[in-house]
Amino acid sequence: MRILIAEDDALLRAGLTLLVESEGFTVVQAVDNADDLLAAYDAHREEGVDGAVLDVRMPPTFTNEGLRAALELRERQPGFPVLVLSAHVEDQYAGRLLSGGSGGVGYLLKDRVGDVGQFVDALRRVIDGGTAMDPEVIAQLLSRRSGNDPIRSLTPREREVLSLVAEGKSNADISRELVLSDTGVSKHIGNIFSKLGLSTSDSGHRRVLATLTYLRS
Structure with a gap:
């Protein structure tokens, strides 16, 4: 499976790359901002990209760049699998990703990445068209x-x-x-x-x- 990674923290970006490659994934490109992610998707689209792992908050404003990039990827390729990572529960972002009505969506808190088995299982499930939602996100959405x-x-x-x-x-x-x-x-x-x-x-x-x-x- 060929994936893109977008994470501004250099250590986490390198760690994610090593982790997924040790599990048999191919990291096509790992970048530190949303614009480069979209450019990487365009550059490698012909040869095939199976999904993306990306942070919600990235440069320059550290607000919702990752969210907007995920939505843009799914506009360019409906149902394109995206696994979003966030340090906090930001349920409105999850709601917008889900509003398209198709699978291939994951939203995990970053501390879940420490559980390698859980993270890799979530990534595989999202790429296969399923969902992988953090329990904390589920609780927030249910309350509304x-x-x-x-x-x-x-x-x-x-x-x-x-x-x-x-x-x-x-x-x-x-x-x-x-x-x-x-x-x-x-x-x-x-x-x-x-x-x-x-x-x-x-x-x-x-x-x-x-x-x-x-x-x-």
């Missing part, structure tokens, strides 16, 4: 739901299961974490799909759609 939100039709247990789906956990992971049988987890997920009106036959795609419904601002 409107009164007519379809999520409110879910039971507390169903919301708990869907929260873990949004983190990218498998049915087996959910079963272990909530001490439920595999059948029980499958039943809860089936109820969630039904209540959210997700009738597509592709269960993997439905998990992404359910996550987006859950997280979208």
Whole structure:
């Protein structure tokens, strides 16, 4: 898998490069600002780029350059996989990324990068078109739901299961974490799909759609 990295901190940028390359990824280019990221994407698009890992805040203003770059990449190539890293929970950014209605989106706090297995799993899942959302981001987005939100039709247990789906956990992971049988987890997920009106036959795609419904601002 060929990826781009955009991170202004030189040590973290080098660390991310070494980490993902040790896991079999190819870092096409690692840059320290959003403009160079977009230029790198254009330069390597023909030979293929599978996704990007980028910081939310980068030069020159250290506000939302990474967010705008992620949105621009997904405008140039709809559904282009982006895994956004941030030092803080900035839920409005996650909401804007999710508003396009397609997968291939991840939002992790930087301290999650310390768990190599978790980070690499999240990156692979995003590149495969799934989602990888930090639990803290999920909690922030859930607290802002409107009164007519379809999520409110879910039971507390169903919301708990869907929260873990949004983190990218498998049915087996959910079963272990909530001490439920595999059948029980499958039943809860089936109820969630039904209540959210997700009738597509592709269960993997439905998990992404359910996550987006859950997280979208």
